[in-house]
Amino acid sequence: MNSSTELIMQGVVLTCLQTEKFKTGCLSINLLTPLSRETASKNALIPMVLCRGTATLPDMAAISSRLDSLYGARLKPVVRKKGEIQVIGLYADFADDAFIPEKSSILEHISELMGEMLLMPKTRGGLFIKEYVESEREKLLELIRGRINDKRAYSMQRLFELMCAMEDYSTDKLGSESETESITANELTRHYREILSVSPIEVFYCGSAEPKRVKAAVKAALASLPRCEEEADLGTDIRMNSLEETPRYFEDEMQVTQGKLAIGFRLGECMDEPNSAAIRVFNAVFGGSVTSKLFMNVREKLTLCYFASSLIDLHKGILAVSSGIEFDKYDAALSEIFSQLEAVKKGEISDYELSAAKSFVASDYRTIEDSPGALEDFYLNQVLIGPECSPSELAALAEVITVEEVVKIAKGVECDAIYFLRGTTEEDS
Amino acid sequence: MQKEYFKNIDETLISEVLPNGLTINIIPKPQFSKSYAMFATNYGGADRRFKLAGNWIDTPAGVAHFLEHKMFDMPDGNALNVLSSRGASPNAFTSSGITAYHFESTSLFDENLRTLLSFVSTPYFTAESVQKEQGIIGQEIKMVEDNPGYVVYYNLLKCLYASNPVRDTVAGTVKSIAEITHETLYHCHKVFYNPSNMTLSVVGNVDPEKVIEAARELLPSAPGEVPERDYGEKDAETPHQSVQKASMEVSAPQFLFGSRLVPESRGTSRLRQMLVGEIALRAVFGSSSPFYTRLYAEGLINSSFEYELDYTAGTAMLVAGGESRNVDGVMNELKDEIARISSEGLNKTLFENAKKAHFGSLLRVLGSFSTMSQAMADGAFADYRPLDAFEEIKNIELADVQNFITQNLTTEKLALSVVSPLER
Structure with missing residues (x-):
């Protein structure tokens, strides 16, 4: 397995793992943002809204049917909490070209689709589609409320929320009900444009393609990515001791x-x-x-x-x-x-x-x-x-x-x- | 030893049936660090009444699962600890139809396999250890009672089946497991853990000859009797009950609907039925289907919506569900959608895409050693080879899928289970 890491555009790092051992490969595009109570829900909502429609594939049916035709490639919004950094983005896994009946270049098709989802979402008057934002906002609320359904995970989440009440870490990766409820299409679009230009981006590929081919595909997909000089301030504050004498x-x-x-x-x-x-x-x-x-x-x-x-x-x-x-x-x-x-x-x-x-x-x-x-x-x-x-x-x-x-x-x-x-x-x- | 190379997917399958009746299937994966082995018996929670030497025998609910917990005890220690101490990840599960013991490891595979084969074929139970386990399993039973996914699933089974024991939870109840003694365990082990009723699946960086050699050396050499099972009176074609409702600490109603299929029990016809069913479910409920995309956009369902085809203990069923604030709305939409497909026919592009997407998901399974091992175990008990799916799928036609939908998703065949939030 060969790994290579390269800065391919300003603030965009591509890591490639070239190997022929897998039947399916993966490609992910991740934006690194600071985890905070005020923005966590908005950040979490962005990739969900991006998966609803693009300029050329205007709704979910069009996107999903495109993915089906690429031999069941899967593309999903991802939100991860890494300390006090919230990582949001898109993750795709797809059949390796060698094993599909008709020879095709799934990697290029997938990176193009991911680039389009990230940079050319379906908009109206320059704003995210109101129905998409409201529908995904409801879904996000359902996910947040649904956390009590798994009592074990819920108890751990409550522990961190209460134990780290004074730290950004207390914020869940999906944010909170109250922050989510008030999100509007207008506000979300503004926030999206901002994080798109300031967030460091990590792109990861694993599969049989050569790094050169991956780099070309990703660069083409992200060609219109806006970049600004100032980068987001990222990091995790590690507390060494307990807050009080007794737990x-x-x-x-x-x-x-x-x-x-x-x-x-x-x-x-x-x-x-x-x-x-x-x-x-x-x-x-x-x-x-x-x-x-x-x-x-x-x-x-x-x-x-x-x-x-x-x-x-x-x-x-x-x-x-x-x-x-x-x-x-x-x-x-x-x-x-x-x-x-x-x-x-x-x-x-x-x-x-x-x-x-x-x-x-x-x-x-x-x-x-x-x-x-x-x-x-x-x-x-x-x-x-x-x-x-x-x-x-x-x-x-x-x-x-x-x-x-x-x-x-x-x-x-x-x-x-x-x-x-x-x-x-x-x-x- | 039979060796077959599947060129289309670049995989090799090694198969062997030992004189004692044990079926062995191995997929070597020399490029990987890890290896996975699963040793399974065709014995699960539903196998409570069986015939042995001409006599029918009844056992309490929960014996198969209880055995699974106690099998790790060996006269000189605990197999879980032995395997774990070598860095392997051992575990086991019991479904209604099978009990499987498995491990994954990145070193000492041959030793680990020998341990697996030995502990599963060596019963060692005492009255004290059985009594202690009753406490542990009692906790496990209570824990799942708090799990809405579990409750919604078993309530659906209670709707679909009037008498088949698949309707009861695999672990049994606190009361039924109190009836289990070490004698019950010895007896059921003897009956169901004989090589003729078992299979070994291995996927990974292994030497196939050594795998077969270990099984030959460590397991009894004589074949055993495969007991006949009684799953109760044959259930009617339609559900025993159409709806079951419960209330729990959940955020929103959780629902699951399903229907019983007439199962193709064995061979290529079974593999074919699985493929047809899976493509059909994808075409109706998959993420690009009109049903899913419309209901998702309308907010009737969310991404928790899932579907599957399930074969266990001589039964087959399809289930689908998720979370919804308006379950009746979902069911009405389903009724309309099936009526529409029946009258207009299934869209050809949708079918072709579902078939392609299913091909992709089969490829994905090849990367999961545990899923692949279990598929081979299921295949061994029903006489088909999962790797044949990559060729067989090419023979699936639109009409097959259309028929599957119109036969199995009609209102009279469907039952519904709902778990709603508690009233405050």
């Missing part, structure tokens, strides 16, 4: 049969010069894998819950534990989770636990190279937070992490907030 406690009540516990931590000192392979191994030892302490002790040994696991956000320096428990197991589960973290801090890590965690992380990295979608996200993360290594190089680094490194990371971890989604008290379900 803050938050809760919500809902009519559910199982409680959801979410605990947030600041990774602390290790974020000074983050070693991502080592932090991932720490997480795999503590709660990020099926051989982790949380899985083995909270779930398996004590049968306290159906799941207990941890995740990390390296962009923001956060560790979070998520667990599904019976309401009356709250105290027992909480104290078991904390005592497992203490064990890691004290270096109570068996050879088995460490080697399993290292193998888990190494395998996780290697698997990235087997999927175009995973590679795309990996290289986007690399642009934002580094390090400049391939997944297999990181896998090799993970394999030599020591207990001391894991303990050192654990010692810097501080609990900042606890969130509990409990059942309604008056009703016994």
Whole structure:
């Protein structure tokens, strides 16, 4: 697999991964914007509106039927939260030219279509079509309101919202209901023109085409991209310590049969010069894998819950534990989770636990190279937070992490907030 | 060992049936880091009543799923830990029709495969471990009760089927799993986990000969009896009940409608029915269809709208649904659309595009080792090869798809399930 990165226009970077191992390739165009309460919903709405119609393909039926005719190419709006950077754009995956019955150049067709969607949306009087904006605004509201449908994800989102209330990180990638409700076509068009000219753009391709061919296709597609001298101010503010002496406690009540516990931590000192392979191994030892302490002790040994696991956000320096428990197991589960973290801090890590965690992380990295979608996200993360290594190089680094490194990371971890989604008290379900 | 090269998609399929009846299918992928193996038994949540040596035997709901949880226990430890400690990602699932154990790994594949074959073929249960698992599964059952997707799905099945056990949740109930003992587990393992009732699928960077060798060496050499199953009285052609409604903590009504097909149970006719059905569903409900684009623009549905064709435990059905503030409106539009297709016929361009798009989605599946392995397992139990789809799809005609639509999407064949927000 050959990777190459090149600045192809002002503020536009193209990363190409040339490989013949996949039957389908991918192309994404991403605008990097600062995550903030005021603009998150507008940003999220833009790619959704762009997918509704272009100057030559005026509605969804026309766009979708074009995609179908390109052997079921898929093109979707994407919104991602990477620390305090909101990444919005378009992601396409499509059959490789070699495997379709009639020989064609799907890459060129797709990049042309993506360029047109991004730069020549369907407009009336220079503004986005009012019906499209209003319809997508309703859809965005449905998505935002629909977050309570998945109680586990919802509890994690509420944790971050409450724990990081003073930070831009508290904003969800889709923004909020109140910000969304007031968006008009006029305002959205203005915002679109602004971010289009100031946002750094990352383009990613993975497939069998040569970088030269990809560059030509993308440059042609983005030829009319407006660029201004001033670029958006991007970055994530990493908080090292908990806000208060003892963890803050938050809760919500809902009519559910199982409680959801979410605990947030600041990774602390290790974020000074983050070693991502080592932090991932720490997480795999503590709660990020099926051989982790949380899985083995909270779930398996004590049968306290159906799941207990941890995740990390390296962009923001956060560790979070998520667990599904019976309401009356709250105290027992909480104290078991904390005592497992203490064990890691004290270096109570068996050879088995460490080697399993290292193998888990190494395998996780290697698997990235087997999927175009995973590679795309990996290289986007690399642009934002580094390090400049391939997944297999990181896998090799993970394999030599020591207990001391894991303990050192654990010692810097501080609990900042606890969130509990409990059942309604008056009703016994 | 049979080896076949599929030139159109540049893939090779290695197949073998061992003397003990085990079917093995392997797709080597030498350029990849990872490999994936799935060892599956043709035994799922719906297989509760079966005939063995002439006698009918009844078992409680949830045994197949319970077994899945307990199979990882070995006399000398836990297979999940053994595989995980080598960096593999093992897991398992139980559907109404099958139970499958699988792992993905980027190193030590041969060792991992040996562990997989050994633990699935070695039952080891104790009264204590069974009792402990009742607590864990009890939590799992409660957790899914809070999942609106799960509730809307099973309520639809309860509409479509009056007696077939696919209508009951695979995990059973807290009450039914309380009846399960370690003897029940030993017995059902003996009956359903014999090589004649199982299949092994492998996709990845592997040496096929070593895969076959491991299976030959580690599994019992004698074939077993494939038990006959009883899925209850034959259900009528039309749904048992037309609508089922529930209320939960959701933001907006979640709906799912569906209809039962008369399944082609085996072979190429089954593969063909799947292709026709999938193209038909895409033509009616896909993102470029008149139905989808109109309802999306009108705000009746959003991008959560999905559809699928599902074969399990001798049944076949089509389901579609998503989220809508006006479910009745969606159902009325559907009725009109099917009437329109019946009278005007299906648009030719729409059909051609749906066929092309489905070809693309089949190609996409080749990149997902887990989906491909499961497709080969399903194929092994129903006697067809998923890789033949790339040729077979060329034979699908507009009339096939049109017939499928007018036969299976009529009002009298459809049932509807809705989960609405709680009244405040």
